[in-house]
Amino acid sequence: MKRSEFIKISAMSSLLVPQALMGRSKDTSDEQAPLTIKPLFCSTCGTKFVDQKNTSVNCPVCSNDRQYLPAKGQSWTKPEDLQNSFSNLITRINDNLYEIKTIPKFAIGQRAFLILTPNGNILWDCISLLNESTIAFIKSKGGLKAIAISHPHYYSSINDWAEVFNCPVYIHQNDEEFIFTKGPNITLWEGGEKELWDSMKIKNIGGHFPGSSILIVPFLSPGGTILCGDTFYISPSKTHVSVMYSYPNFIPVSLSEIKRINGSMNNIPFDTLLGAFDNQKISPNAKEILHASLEKYS
Numbered sequence: 408m409k410r411s412e413f414i415k416i417s418a419m420s421s422l423l424v425p426q427a428l429m430g431r432s433k434d435t436s437d438e439q440a441p442l443t444i445k446p447l448f449c450s451t452c453g454t455k456f457v458d459q460k461n462t463s464v465n466c467p468v469c470s471n472d473r474q475y476l477p478a479k480g481q482s483w484t485k486p487e488d489l490q491n492s493f494s495n496l497i498t499r500i501n502d503n504l505y506e507i508k509t510i511p512k513f514a515i516g517q518r519a520f521l522i523l524t525p526n527g528n529i530l531w532d533c534i535s536l537l538n539e540s541t542i543a544f545i546k547s548k549g550g551l552k553a554i555a556i557s558h559p560h561y562y563s564s565i566n567d568w569a570e571v572f573n574c575p576v577y578i579h580q581n582d583e584e585f586i587f588t589k590g591p592n593i594t595l596w597e598g599g600e601k602e603l604w605d606s607m608k609i610k611n612i613g614g615h616f617p618g619s620s621i622l623i624v625p626f627l628s629p630g631g632t633i634l635c636g637d638t639f640y641i642s643p644s645k646t647h648v649s650v651m652y653s654y655p656n657f658i659p660v661s662l663s664e665i666k667r668i669n670g671s672m673n674n675i676p677f678d679t680l681l682g683a684f685d686n687q688k689i690s691p692n693a694k695e696i697l698h699a700s701l702e703k704y705s
C-alpha cells in the first residue's frame with residue numbers, strides 16, 4: 408500500500424454552503440418567509456434533527472438502550488458551531504478508498520469511507536459535518552452515485568449529503584423506525600442482500616440493529632474487502648471480532664444470534680475487514696479471525 412496522504416479539510420466560508428448545510432430547508436416560493444426551523448445535532452451521537460418534537464426532549468437515538476445519555480444530560484450542537492469548530496480529515500487508504508472523519512472528534516467518532524469505482528462512487532456510512540471543502544474533494548473524484556448506511560448510529564446528516572450529491576441513501580427497511588428525518592433521497596431496501604454495481608453489494612446481518620448491514624467490495628483487496636461499521640466490532644488487538652446489541656452498554660446478543668450471524672458469513676470470500684473507528688482494520692486473514700471469534704461463543 409502506498410503511503411497515506413493526509414488532506415486537512417478546513418471549515419470554509421458559508422458563502423457557497425448549500426441551504427441544507429445552513430440548517431434551512433428549500434424555499435418553495437420566492438415570497439415565502441424564511442423558515443424558522445432550527446436544526447440541531449445531538450452532541451453524543453451526531454444525529455441531525457430538524458423536528459423540534461425531537462430536540463425538545465432527549466435525543467431518541469441516545470435514549471435507546473443501545474446508546475446512552477451523558478451523565479451531565481442531553482447536549483445539542485448548533486450547525487454553525489459544527490461548521491466553525493470542526494473540520495474533516497480525509498485520508499487516502501489506497502487508489503480506490505478514502506477515509507473521512509471529523510477532527511477534533513465529534514459525537515461517537517464515526518468515520519465514513521469514499522469508495523471510487525468505474526461506474527460511480529459510493530459513500531459507506533456518513534458523518535455529521537459536511538463542509539464546502541469536503542464537497543469539493545468528493546466532487547473532484549466524481550461525486551457520489553449513492554450513500555449506503557450500516558445502521559442508525561450513522562444517520563448523522565444523511566439528508567444533507569444526499570441533497571448535495573443528488574443521490575439515494577440506502578438504508579435497510581428493518582431500521583426504518585430509527586429514521587427521524589426522512590428526506591426524499593432515503594431509499595429503503597429489504598431482504599438479505601442488495602446488489603449495487605461493479606460487483607459491490609450490501610448484506611443485512613442484524614445483531615446490533617435489525618437492519619445492521621455490511622458493504623462487500625471485492626476489488627479493494629486481493630481476497631475482497633468488507634466494510635462493516637459496527638455490525639462487527641474489531642478489538643484493539645485485531646485478533647478478535649465481536650457482535651453486540653449495545654457496545655457502550657456491554658449488552659450482548661444471544662448465542663443463537665452469534666451462531667446465525669457466523670453462518671451468514673460462510674459463503675462470503677474476504678480477506679480484509681474495515682470497521683467503524685480509527686485503526687479498525689484486519690488484513691489479510693480477516694475471514695479466519697471473524698469465524699474463529701464467533702466460534703469462541705459456542
Ligand SMILES: [Zn+2]
Nearest residue numbers: 449452466469
Ligand atoms: Zn443522540
Ligand SMILES: [Zn+2]
Nearest residue numbers: 558560615637
Ligand atoms: Zn452502533
